Amino acid sequence: KQEVTQIPAALSVPEGENLVLNCSFTDSAIYNLQWFRQDPGKGLTSLLLIQSSQREQTSGRLNASLDKSSGRSTLYIAASQPGDSATYLCAVEETSGSRLTFGEGTQLTVNP
Amino acid sequence: DVKVTQSSRYLVKRTGEKVFLECVQDMDHENMFWYRQDPGLGLRLIYFSYDVKMKEKGDIPEGYSVSREKKERFSLILESASTNQTSMYLCASNQGSYEQYFGPGTRLTVT
Numbered sequence: 001k002q003e004v005t006q007i008p009a010a011l012s013v014p015e016g017e018n019l020v021l022n023c024s025f026t027d028s029a030i031y032n033l034q035w036f037r038q039d040p041g042k043g044l045t046s047l048l049l050i051q052s053s054q055r056e057q058t059s060g061r062l063n064a065s066l067d068k069s070s071g072r073s074t075l076y077i078a079a080s081q082p083g084d085s086a087t088y089l090c091a092v093e094e095t096s097g098s099r100l101t102f103g104e105g106t107q108l109t110v111n112p
Numbered sequence: 113d114v115k116v117t118q119s120s121r122y123l124v125k126r127t128g129e130k131v132f133l134e135c136v137q138d139m140d141h142e143n144m145f146w147y148r149q150d151p152g153l154g155l156r157l158i159y160f161s162y163d164v165k166m167k168e169k170g171d172i173p174e175g176y177s178v179s180r181e182k183k184e185r186f187s188l189i190l191e192s193a194s195t196n197q198t199s200m201y202l203c204a205s206n207q208g209s210y211e212q213y214f215g216p217g218t219r220l221t222v223t
Contacts, residue, residue, distance in 0.1 A: 031209055032209055034211060034212065036214075041217070041219070042216060042217065043116075043202055043214040043215050043216045043217045044202065044204075044212075044214040045214070046211040046212065046213065046214075049210070049211050051209075089154075089155070091155075091212075093209060099145065099157050099160055099170060100145075100157075100212060102154050102155040103154065104152075104153075104154040105154070
């Protein structure tokens with residue numbers, strides 16, 4: 001059974017710092033990996049989706065990488081801002097059109 | 113923009129009541145999902161649907177059922193609500209293997 005782990009569970013950084021969030025998964029036979037952001041009490045917002053054939057995806061200050069063989073993904077946030085404070089979740093899809101398996105998330109706080 | 117809406121943001125029900133949670137998406141997506149989210153347990157899949165009238169059990173289907181009579185609407189039904197079903201319920205949809213889009217969530221409290 002696929003398991004997704006995110007480390008650290010919580011992270012607090014000063015504004016302007018570059019940071020990396022980590023995601024690992026136990027079964028490398030994935031179809032894609034998706035990163036989400038969740039604000040308190042709200043739904044999830046999709047940030048980036050990386051297909052299994054891709055190594056990375058970029059959107060603005062966000063860059064996500066995928067190393068399928070080692071079962072790892074990272075989300076890099078450049079020049080962090082207080083508005084980036086949220087919980088970040090990664091999720092893997094094992095076959096096309098199937099369910100996602102989620103990690104428990106990293107709670108990020110960016111201090112002004 | 114894809115929009116996924118859920119019928120209620122907050123809901124309070126009594127033990128034993130039958131509860132309906134509604135989810136509607138406006139992008140003609142084939143796939144729809146119901147998750148629940150609990151502290152320390154993360155998001156867990158309850159049921160999902162690949163097409164109208166199709167449904168598949170997720171990880172924790174016990175105590176729940178679903179209905180998908182129209183492509184845009186996916187309903188989650190708690191047949192007899194219990195206190196351990198107090199949770200945040202999240203609906204999502206996607207097409208194929210593209211991004212899953214989530215609704216705002218329904219925070220259900222069963223007393």
